[in-house]
Amino acid sequence: MTIAPPLIHSHGDGYRLVYEAVYATDIDDLWAAVTEPDRLARWMADYSGDLRLGGRWEVADADGKGVWCRGTVTSCDAPRGFTTVWHADDEEPTELVVRLAAVAGGTRLTLEHTGIRPIFYGAGWHTYLEALETHLARPHATRDEDAWHQRYRALSPGYEARFAAL
Template structure:
């Protein structure tokens, strides 16, 4: 059993299945936007990107998984600072040899100084839900730790996986 309760939920958006998560921050929307878009801020909890976003794509590398992880190209589909970001990678190139498309959607809303982040990923292949689901719970909790001044090293992968796998497998089967 997981030591951390799963927070993802299955959502249908225009006939497409998503896994979605919500996190709240006692911070202005611009600050949370920076935490999920600026390379230096991303590096604290997940990875970093390089390149020119104005080109429509950036190279992203998940540094939180070690130094050997290859960078992937993420195409920027929608960028409406500080409220919405939609990106996708994979499915057609060497950056994802198993052919999985990673479409990520981030929506932010601020009310009374509290910003709510809704993070969602298209879940077109239910067989990966058991690892992707706990993965995003883990990374989003690392984001919360980084933004609240806690040590992200205290967020442990073993607290999420394999304990949450059954929940996400059931949610998407």
């Protein structure tokens, strides 16, 4: 599977990214992969907290000594989706919506991140969604930070050009 470039829209003084990808797994497995802290740690980051309605969560920074992102789940309809406030370090809060739908061949994940300002989110989410695919194929493998950073650096120039064109 190849992650298609997202739709990028201007949104106020920021942007809205919309990704869609179909993963070769059922909706319950994909839901677990995007909401359970132990699964998230294998492909994305070390989450703590609760990804259910009203739940608060946070992500540890790389050295584990602080928090680089936190939020509160504002809606949840397991296993079809959730909405959360996304508050990254030194940024205004944004909104992240994840929706899942069973389709022929697997489950479609739609990820919308609204209100972002830094352009690194485009290549970042793209790289994470590819890492999710790898996780689903090898669920017990641990994330490879070096590979993630290499892929992010490879994707960044294309995303920078797309944002600059808006």
